[in-house]
Amino acid sequence: MAERRRPQQLIAAIAIMSALAGAISSCKHDPPISLEPVEVSTSEISFRDQVQPILNSNCNMSGCHNASSAAEGVNLSSFASIMSDDELVVRFKPDESELMEELRGYGRKGSMPPSGQQPLSSEQINVLKQWILEGARNSFWAQGPCDTVTSSYASQIEPIMNTACNGCHSQTSTGGGILLNSYELTKSAAQSGKLLASITHSGAASPMPKGGNKLNDCQIRQIERWISNNYPN
Numbered sequence: 001m002a003e004r005r006r007p008q009q010l011i012a013a014i015a016i017m018s019a020l021a022g023a024i025s026s027c028k029h030d031p032p033i034s035l036e037p038v039e040v041s042t043s044e045i046s047f048r049d050q051v052q053p054i055l056n057s058n059c060n061m062s063g064c065h066n067a068s069s070a071a072e073g074v075n076l077s078s079f080a081s082i083m084s085d086d087e088l089v090v091r092f093k094p095d096e097s098e099l100m101e102e103l104r105g106y107g108r109k110g111s112m113p114p115s116g117q118q119p120l121s122s123e124q125i126n127v128l129k130q131w132i133l134e135g136a137r138n139s140f141w142a143q144g145p146c147d148t149v150t151s152s153y154a155s156q157i158e159p160i161m162n163t164a165c166n167g168c169h170s171q172t173s174t175g176g177g178i179l180l181n182s183y184e185l186t187k188s189a190a191q192s193g194k195l196l197a198s199i200t201h202s203g204a205a206s207p208m209p210k211g212g213n214k215l216n217d218c219q220i221r222q223i224e225r226w227i228s229n230n231y232p233n
């Protein structure tokens, strides 16, 4: 038999519920998130130079977590879209951030990236973790002097490919059949003329990185020099 609530109980229940609601809303965005870009030193993580390129090349694509698809409501295409979700990134607390939980579970059902896709490297996961530990700011590095004296695959080209391209281009299914995850493969894409055409958005090849920001001028100059110097390894 259903028990009728007495008015005092009802009032107590309402009081508890409103106290709870107040507590939940007061811990949202605490401290408040500034969307303003902040310049940081290179000893700190840069959202623009490190975090966003990792997300662009591993998560932020059509059918997944770009602005138009936003699978499961998760849109990883910009700082503002990431921060509009309270649970995805909990500032200073990687262990409470859903983003880190998804990545750590790779291989487990429902974890990210979906199986069949290249998992993030532990180095990339550490960048994301450290970024959250440092407060998950909209940080960027000042554009330092561009090193165009040295020119080698290992010191300049491979890091660019790993950050900006290889989330898609280390397996044929996600990179339109083009692989860029070794010296030989990158060299052969360069020799076809497509590599440079794609990163300079010349119109002679699909503009790359697909769906992300163009590489910066320094990165493009380094790739141009690597090609004109005959692909030093």
Ligand code: HEC
Binding pocket: 056, 057, 058, 060, 061, 161, 164, 165, 166, 167, 168, 169, 174, 175, 176, 177, 178, 180, 189, 194, 195, 198, 199, 204, 205, 206, 207, 208, 209, 210, 211, 212, 215
């Ligand atoms: C989000 C996934 C993604 C990222 C990141 C990405 N690519 Fe691609 N790339 C593709 C896909 C898919 C294709 C197939 C053509 C298309 O759909 O535009 C492609 C095609 C290419 C092609 C062939 C272009 C043509 O017209 O034949 C080159 C070269 C290329 N990518 C280089 C790069 C380089 C260099 C980077 C990093 C600076 C990069 N890509 C980043 C997904 C990506």
